[in-house]
Amino acid sequence: xxxxxxxxxxxxxxxxxxxxxxxxxxxxxxxxxxxxxxxxxxxxxxxxxxxxxxxxxxxxxxxxxxxxxxxxxxxxxxxxxxxxxxxxxxxxxxxxxxxxxxxxxxxxxxxxxxxxxxxxxxxxxxxxxxxxxxxxxxxxxxxxxxxxxxxxxxxxxxxxxxxxxxxxxxxxxxxxxxxxxxxxxxxxxxxxxxxxxxxxxxxxxxxxxxxxxxxxxxxxxxxxxxxxxxxxxxxxxxxxxxxxxxxxxxxxxxxxxxxxxxxxxxxxxxxxxxxxxxxxxxxxxxxxxxxxxxxxxxxxxxxxxxxxxxxxxxxxxxxxxxxxxxxxxxxxxxxxxxxxxxxxxxxxxxxxxxxxxxxxxxxxxxxxxxxxxxxxxxxxxxxxxxxxxxxxxxxxxxxxx
Amino acid sequence: xxxxxxxxxxxxxxxxxxxxxxxxxxxxxxxxxxxxxxxxxxxxxxxxxxxxxxxxxxxxxxxxxxxxxxxxxxxxxxxxxxxxxxxxxxxxxxxxxxxxxxxxxxxxxxxxxxxxxxxxxxxxxxxxxxxxxxxxxxxxxxxxxxxxxxxxxxxxxxxxxxxxxxxxxxxxxxxxxxxxxxxxxxxxxxxxxxxxxxxxxxxxxxxxxxxxxxxxxxxxxxxxxxxxxxxxxxxxxxxxxxxxxxxxxxxxxxxxxxxxxxxxxxxxxxxxxxxxxxxxxxxxxxxxxx
Numbered sequence: 001x002x003x004x005x006x007x008x009x010x011x012x013x014x015x016x017x018x019x020x021x022x023x024x025x026x027x028x029x030x031x032x033x034x035x036x037x038x039x040x041x042x043x044x045x046x047x048x049x050x051x052x053x054x055x056x057x058x059x060x061x062x063x064x065x066x067x068x069x070x071x072x073x074x075x076x077x078x079x080x081x082x083x084x085x086x087x088x089x090x091x092x093x094x095x096x097x098x099x100x101x102x103x104x105x106x107x108x109x110x111x112x113x114x115x116x117x118x119x120x121x122x123x124x125x126x127x128x129x130x131x132x133x134x135x136x137x138x139x140x141x142x143x144x145x146x147x148x149x150x151x152x153x154x155x156x157x158x159x160x161x162x163x164x165x166x167x168x169x170x171x172x173x174x175x176x177x178x179x180x181x182x183x184x185x186x187x188x189x190x191x192x193x194x195x196x197x198x199x200x201x202x203x204x205x206x207x208x209x210x211x212x213x214x215x216x217x218x219x220x221x222x223x224x225x226x227x228x229x230x231x232x233x234x235x236x237x238x239x240x241x242x243x244x245x246x247x248x249x250x251x252x253x254x255x256x257x258x259x260x261x262x263x264x265x266x267x268x269x270x271x272x273x274x275x276x277x278x279x280x281x282x283x284x285x286x287x288x289x290x291x292x293x294x295x296x297x298x299x300x301x302x303x304x305x306x307x308x309x310x311x312x313x314x315x316x317x318x319x320x321x322x323x324x325x326x327x328x329x330x331x332x333x334x335x336x337x338x339x340x341x342x343x344x345x346x347x348x349x350x351x352x353x354x355x356x357x358x359x360x361x362x363x364x365x366x367x368x369x370x371x372x373x374x375x376x377x378x379x380x381x382x383x384x385x386x387x388x389x390x391x392x393x394x395x396x397x398x399x400x401x
Numbered sequence: 402x403x404x405x406x407x408x409x410x411x412x413x414x415x416x417x418x419x420x421x422x423x424x425x426x427x428x429x430x431x432x433x434x435x436x437x438x439x440x441x442x443x444x445x446x447x448x449x450x451x452x453x454x455x456x457x458x459x460x461x462x463x464x465x466x467x468x469x470x471x472x473x474x475x476x477x478x479x480x481x482x483x484x485x486x487x488x489x490x491x492x493x494x495x496x497x498x499x500x501x502x503x504x505x506x507x508x509x510x511x512x513x514x515x516x517x518x519x520x521x522x523x524x525x526x527x528x529x530x531x532x533x534x535x536x537x538x539x540x541x542x543x544x545x546x547x548x549x550x551x552x553x554x555x556x557x558x559x560x561x562x563x564x565x566x567x568x569x570x571x572x573x574x575x576x577x578x579x580x581x582x583x584x585x586x587x588x589x590x591x592x593x594x595x596x597x598x599x600x601x602x603x604x605x606x607x608x609x610x611x612x613x614x615x616x617x618x619x620x621x622x623x624x625x626x627x628x629x630x631x632x633x634x635x636x637x638x639x640x641x642x643x644x645x646x647x648x649x650x651x652x653x654x655x656x657x658x659x660x661x662x663x664x665x666x667x668x669x670x671x672x673x674x675x676x677x678x679x680x681x682x683x684x685x686x687x688x689x690x691x
Contacts, residue, residue, distance in 0.1 A: 034512075036622045038521035194665045201626055202617050203669075206415045206547075207661035214408065228523040228618040235525075235615060239544040241535055263525040 022061035023326030027317065028086035028095040030079055030103070031121075032071040036202065037227040040099045040306060041071065043259060044121050047303065047310030048097075050296055051318070059318050062326035067092060071103055074169065074199045074225070079103030080110065087114045093328040094119060096313055099306070100199075101125035101170045108132040115331040119338070121313040122306055125170040126178070126391035127398035129358045134331055136338045136357045138316055138350070139309040141389035142174035142223075145252040145274035145363050148384045149221070150182020152365055153250055156382070157272060159183075159219035163192035163212045163247075166223040169199050175223035175252055178391060183221075191217050202228045205236035212247065213240055219248045226254040226306070231263060238267025253277065256368055258304040261376050268376060271368045276361050276387075277305035277347045278378040289346040303346070312345040316352070319343070356392050363387045410541065412659045418547035420654025421554025422616060426609030426627075427634040428561065428646045429602015435578045435641015437493055437595050442504040444606055444631060446511035446624040451477045451607020452614050453515060456524045466529055470611045478604030485599045490592075508624045515621035523618040526611075546615055553612065557605070558647060565643050574598060578641040633672065637679050639689025648687050649679075 029048060031041035045068070052064060067090050072078025079098070086092045087110070095111065096119040098104045104123040108131035111118045120128065120137040124144075129135050153159040164179060166172035172195075180190055192215045197203040212220050220242065224233050234256075237249055249255070253275025256268055279290065279302050289311060293303045303311075320337045321328065328334050339354035351360045362385050366378040391399035430444045454473035458464040464472070492500050532549055535542040565571040577584040577591045585591050610623065617627070634653060638645030653672055660671035679686070 034622075036620065036626055038516065038622070039523070039620070042521055196665065197661075197669060203661070204415075204419055204616055204658070206419075206544075207412070207658045208665060210411045210415060211662050211665070214404075214411070228620055231523045231525060231618045235618075239535075239546060241542075241544075259522060263523075265525075 022063065023328075024063045024065050025094070025321055025326060025328050026065050026067065026090065026092040028083065028090065028092035029066055029068045029097045030071045030083050030086070030095060031068070031097040032073075032099050033068075034070055035073050036200065037074065037099065037225060039259070040122070040225070040227050041097075043257075043304055043306045044097060044099065044310035044313075046293075046297060046301075047307040048121075048314050050292060051311050051314035053296070054292060055315075055318055059321050059326075062321055064317075064321070071097065071099060074100040074102055076100070076102035076106030080106040083107050084110055087111075087116050092116070093331075094317065094334060096317065097121050098123045101128060104128045104135070105131065105170065108135065111135070117331050117334045117338075119313055119317060121310050123171075125174050126389055127401070129356055129389075130392070130399065130401055133357075134335055136316075136335055136352060138313040138352070138359055139306075140276060140361070141358060141391060142171050142252070143178040143389050143391040144276065144359075144361065144387050146175045146178035146223075147182040147390040148363055148387060149250065149252070149274035149365075150179045150184070150188070151186040152274065152382070153179075153219055153221065154183055154186035154188040156365075157219065157248060157250060159188060159217075159248065159250070161189050161191045161217040162219045162221055162250075163194065163215055163217040164190055164221045165194040165196055165208055165212065167199050167225055167229060168195040168197060172199075172223045174391075176221075177396070179221050181390075181394070181396065191215060196224070196233075199225050199229070202232045205233045206240065209233070209236045209240050209242060213242055213245055216245070217247060219250050222249065222251045222255060224254060226257040226260075226304070230255055230257055231260050234264045234267050234271075238265065243267075243270060248272065253305050253366070256378070257306075258302045261302075261368070261378075264376065268368045269370060272381070273366050273368075273378075274363050274384075275305055275366060276363055277308040278364070278366050278380075279303065280377045280379070281346070281348070281364070282380075283344075283346075283348060285344050285348070286346045305347075308346040312343065312347065312350055315343055315345060316341050351386075353388060356389060358389050358392070360386055360388050407541070408662070412662050413655060414543055414547065414551075415662075416655030416658035417651070418550045418654075419616075419658055420650045421550050422609055422613055423630060423634050423654050424554060424647055424650035425557060425612065426606050427631040427638075427650065428643065429598075429605045430631055431635045431638060431646045432574070432578075432598050432641055432643070433595070433602050434635060436574065436581075436591075436598060439489065439493060440497055440500045440504065441489070442501060442628060443507040443511065443624070444504075444603070445626075445628040446508045447477050447481060447603040448606040448610030448613070448627075449511065449515065449619070449621060449623040450480070450610070452610035452619040452623060453519060453524070454607065455611035455614065456519075456526055456619065459526050466526065466532065470608055473611050474604040474608040477607035478600040481603030482596060482600045485596050489599070508628075512621045512624050519621065521620055521622075523620045524614065525618065526614045528615065550612055550616075553608075561643055570594070570597070630672075633676050635686075637676055637686050639683075639686030642686070642688035645686055645688030 069082040101123040112132040126141040258279040342351040365382040371377040451473040458469040638649030
């Protein structure tokens, strides 16, 4: 009897002690699960789920509790509402995801007031990180690929003149500004600038590209969201025969998302982009990442640059949970813990710049070609190491504030 | 060729191809709205389903692109008959609001269902060689696929015009659009007529959806993304008018393309400006009944 009672007490003590130590961290995930860009949300969501599945044991005895919400269209309104609900009703300690810049921009004042950190897994408008001290970005700034591409295009690809075309919303304008800054510095001349409609609806790209064809620059630098827009512009580019007319297509990696590349066909061959990830990136970390991805989602599913950033985002969150022993109640401490975080992810070595809370990573020049097995792939032509957000270095426009 | 003539040809040609897509997809909506006053916001969903039928047939079953288009149109027409008989029929006497809520709900359900089975990633479709590359018409070359779209559109217009203006069934449809009660009282079975035109309209929407894959890409959201455009074409053209729908599609397609080419900064402004102006001058559209 006595032994039994002792056993019971010990078990009780263990149980109480156990719960006191292990914390369950509530993380709000806001990604587009509906609308024309739902596949972008799924690319990141899959990476999040995969990381949590494979690494849940790394943060034991702590746990994460993920609450997912739909980010909605790229206007920011839905994202603002659902994220505010996550913070006030569900009491999440951290919010992450955010594919669209307008979402992050609309939410900056909310998270500043709530003192809840926002860990951005995609939204790339350069000056977003300046909007709140609670923002940490694991993905990229539009400037990361676009600015070095400017110099490279003039010096190495032979673009003496260029047309720039972009989907008309903040990251598009950003990408164009970054490219032009680098390109003009190198000596290039932009002969034509074309806004190509909103990100909400995929337009018929033909009239825009016909105009480029008639203007006949050496290169066309294009930014479009990496969803249905990317497939659309590539089709128009191929159909109108711009490459045959001697107009090279260049841009950030959004032009050739890995999960849509196979569908783009011959039109994409020869496209040169600057980007920080490609499925074909040759590194042990990426090999492992791809293996796990195909195992979980099938041989026909490919991760892309968004998935790679999603993976690193969850990695940083997990490392922070460990660093703070599961206590993420103080938002500022969470942000401080993330400053200087570094790892080797699918993209290669990545680091959070403590001064700007933005990512530092390698950018690669990649060209689309047909691989010996008949599939399309990207080959690395060149690499720019440790790229920081040049917009904030040069203090251009809102990046200087 | 002088530069401005070249530009004008580009705009006319691209605008024409775009207009054909608008016409093929919208004409069914216009006729069903004119005939029954039934607001079918799920029309875009039929176009989307047609697109996915084409994708499945060409990719998984190796059927050619053109046969797939025809099969998709027939299949969706048959499916739509079931819908019309079982579901829509109950709502003909319902208020506009009830019709709108029902059909937009159906569109959302279709989006969710197709996202579940096909995923949200945009699909493309393998084209036969003769539809790729460009066609040289002597003075300049045009993308083959757009030439094909214009040809299909022109053929359909001819067939529809003949059917509407020169056959008995066409005359009955026109009579029913003009005055339904009178048509019924002289013994025209308007219900059956409606089932027929509804099936035809949905089939054409499916054809339009299949043709649009190469132009705009296809994901489940297609059901709602371009619905506004279809509704604009129907409103500007006038309910139930074949001529009106064609004219509206041409005007909107060419003006939208021209606006994008010449003044890209204005965005989609022109298509809406034209809509506003036309509806101010002619509230019932080009050929609608006042």
